[in-house]
Every structure is written in C-alpha cells, then in structure tokens.
Amino acid sequence: AWPLLEVDELRVSFPLSGGNPFSWNRPRIQAVNGVSLRIHPGETLGLVGESGSGKSTLGRAILQLEKSTGGSVRFDGRNITHGLSSDIARLRQQTAMIFQDPFSSLNPRQTIGAGIAEVLRVHHKVPPAAIAARVAELLTLVGLQPAQADKRPGALSGGQCQRAGIARALALEPRLMVADECVAALDVSIQGQIINLLMDLRERMGLAILFIAHDLAIVRRLCDRVAVMYLGRIVEEGPVEQVFRLPRHPYTAALVAAIPEINPDLPLPADPLAGEPPSPIAIPPGCAFHPRCRYARPSCRTGSTPDTRLVADHAFACVLDRNTGEADLPFE
Ligand code: SF4
Numbered sequence: 402a403w404p405l406l407e408v409d410e411l412r413v414s415f416p417l418s419g420g421n422p423f424s425w426n427r428p429r430i431q432a433v434n435g436v437s438l439r440i441h442p443g444e445t446l447g448l449v450g451e452s453g454s455g456k457s458t459l460g461r462a463i464l465q466l467e468k469s470t471g472g473s474v475r476f477d478g479r480n481i482t483h484g485l486s487s488d489i490a491r492l493r494q495q496t497a498m499i500f501q502d503p504f505s506s507l508n509p510r511q512t513i514g515a516g517i518a519e520v521l522r523v524h525h526k527v528p529p530a531a532i533a534a535r536v537a538e539l540l541t542l543v544g545l546q547p548a549q550a551d552k553r554p555g556a557l558s559g560g561q562c563q564r565a566g567i568a569r570a571l572a573l574e575p576r577l578m579v580a581d582e583c584v585a586a587l588d589v590s591i592q593g594q595i596i597n598l599l600m601d602l603r604e605r606m607g608l609a610i611l612f613i614a615h616d617l618a619i620v621r622r623l624c625d626r627v628a629v630m631y632l633g634r635i636v637e638e639g640p641v642e643q644v645f646r647l648p649r650h651p652y653t654a655a656l657v658a659a660i661p662e663i664n665p666d667l668p669l670p671a672d673p674l675a676g677e678p679p680s681p682i683a684i685p686p687g688c689a690f691h692p693r694c695r696y697a698r699p700s701c702r703t704g705s706t707p708d709t710r711l712v713a714d715h716a717f718a719c720v721l722d723r724n725t726g727e728a729d730l731p732f733e
C-alpha cells in the first residue's frame with residue numbers, strides 16, 4: 402500500500418523575536434530541520450522527544466497550519482506544499498488535529514452537539530434532517546451519551562471534553578489525525594480509555610495517526626512505529642518494540658533508560674540526559690546531541706550532521722559502530 406502521508410526534508414524556521422523586524426538577515430530559529438517520514442493508512446507513528454524538539458511545529462506544518470520553509474508534504478500522493486488550493490482543501494477535509502487541552506478545540510459558548518453539527522454541515526453537507534442522528538452516533542462512538550449533546554464544555558469533565566473533541570474531529574471523517582499530547586492532561590484511567598478509543602478507531606476506520614507524546618509507555622502501547630526527534634531532526638525511527646528494546650541512537654537510549662519499565666535490561670547511564678537541554682536558538686554543529694553524548698568523538702563536534710543509516714526498517718543518525726563495542730549500548 403502507498404503511504405497516506407509522505408514528508409520529505411521538511412523545514413520550518415521562525416524569525417527570532419527581538420532585533421530589527423525589518424532587517425533581512427534577522428536570526429531565525431530552525432524549529433524543524435529537514436524531517437522525512439511516512440505514515441500508511443491504519444498506521445500509528447509515535448513522535449517523541451523533549452519539549453523544544455519541534456514535535457508540535459512538525460505536526461502543525463504537516464497539516465499546513467504552520468508555513469514550511471523548505472521540503473515537501475505529500476498527502477494521498479499529492480504535493481500539498483506547493484499544491485493547488487483544491488489539494489489543500491482536500492487535506493483540510495481529510496485530516497484533523499486534537500490537542501492537549503481539550504477545551505481549546507471546543508467553543509465554550511456552543512453545546513458539543515452544535516459544534517459537531519456545524520462540522521457536519523460545513524464539511525460534509527449532511528442534510529439537516531440527518532444531522533441529529535449523526536451527532537448521536539458520533540457521541541456514542543467516543544463513549545459519550547447522546548443526551549450530552551446539549552451540554553457546553555464547561556459542564557463536562559476533562560476526559561469528556563477530550564472525547565467530545567475527538568467526536569468533532571471524527572465528524573470530518575479524517576483519514577489522518579495528528580494528536581498532540583492529547584492525553585497528557587488526563588488522569589491515568591481516562592488516558593487508558595482515550596488510547597483504547599484511538600486503537601479502536603484505527604481498527605474500524607483505518608485511521609492513520611501521528612501521535613505526538615512524551616510518555617514512552619503510552620507510545621509503546623498505541624504506536625506501530627516511533628520517531629525520536631532532537632532539535633528539529635529525527636535521530637531514530639523504526640518499529641516501536643525494536644527501537645525501545647535496541648535503541649541505536651544514544652539519545653533514544655537515554656530517553657528509554659530513564660523509564661525502567663519500558664526496558665529493564667537497558668544499562669542506565671549515570672546521568673542519562675546530562676548537560677544543557679536542547680535550545681533551537683543555537684543548534685550545536687556536527688551531531689546536535691554531542692554536548693550531552695557520553696560517546697561523542699572529536700568528529701561528532703564538528704563537520705556535518707551524521708548521515709542517517711538504515712538497518713532493515715530501523716533508521717538512526719549516529720556514527721557509532723555497533724559491532725566494535727564502542728559504546729555500552731545493547732548491540733546485536
Ligand atoms: Fe553521540 Fe556522535 Fe552518535 Fe551524535 S553521532 S549521538 S555525538 S556518538
């Protein structure tokens with residue numbers, strides 16, 4: 402099957418705040434720095450990394466909610482980045498985004514039923530007589546009571562609002578959903594329910610999901626593949642079990658080692674994420690992870706970014722040679 406989403410060498414930069422806004426050479430923050438990824442129909446790709454790594458910006462740029470400054474996004478075979486407005490309209494109709502704060506995607510003055518009805522009218526031109534039934538159907542699908550259609554977001558709990566937000570997103574009948582930390586603010590039991598709901602929707606509707614999260618345990622439960630982002634780049638990508646069991650990039654190893662329940666066999670480095678946290682304002686030369694990497698060689702500190710290497714369907718951008726025992730990472 403063809404990928405539903407193909408992202409190639411995508412870049413997003415912003416002018417740094419402050420300084421002269423009219424200057425042509427104002428410094429810029431490179432938030433997304435040449436990202437390539439694929440998502441197939443029915444597949445869930447997790448996107449992990451510390452805050453400031455560019456995950457949210459990448460998600461927004463994929464959905465054209467943020468302007469990219471280079472590279473391309475293809476959705477269902479069509480190039481959206483330089484696409485026709487009809488292709489962009491199609492992307493808008495077939496994709497949806499859900500956020501961490503469920504209240505942000507809901508209008509506080511509108512009942513949740515009215516919010517969903519609006520989407521149905523505008524995007525799918527559902528005849529007025531059929532709208533109420535479809536609203537009830539969508540609410541049931543996400544585990545809410547049809548009677549809750551009359552409630553405003555303020556009268557619902559956080560978990561109920563997140564479900565209502567998902568119901569509204571589903572009213573679009575999306576083929577691709579970008580979920581940005583969509584369970585991070587919820588209680589553990591509600592998190593589990595929302596994850597089960599997403600797994601169920603993927604199963605039933607073939608929904609493709611880009612699942613942005615910092616919680617590796619949730620990513621492992623939900624996702625087929627995982628991409629690890631560091632300072633605007635993907636440093637490792639592969640099947641989720643393989644990446645968490647045999648991380649090939651020291652940054653991934655540090656993230657995984659910090660959570661022993663993910664992989665108890667991984668040796669825990671003394672200080673897994675020592676050193677300065679990433680700042681996209683001054684990206685280090687060479688391998689951007691080198692100031693925090695305990696395996697860094699002199700050549701990692703200068704020169705170009707390490708090439709991405711591929712072992713089967715597992716990609717990683719690090720120069721370490723796994724076979725010479727250069728690092729105490731779990732090698733094959
Ligand atoms: Fe560490 Fe060098 Fe690998 Fe970067 S390329 S992660 S600095 S060993």
Ligand code: MG
Pocket residue numbers: 452456457
């Ligand atoms: Mg974010």
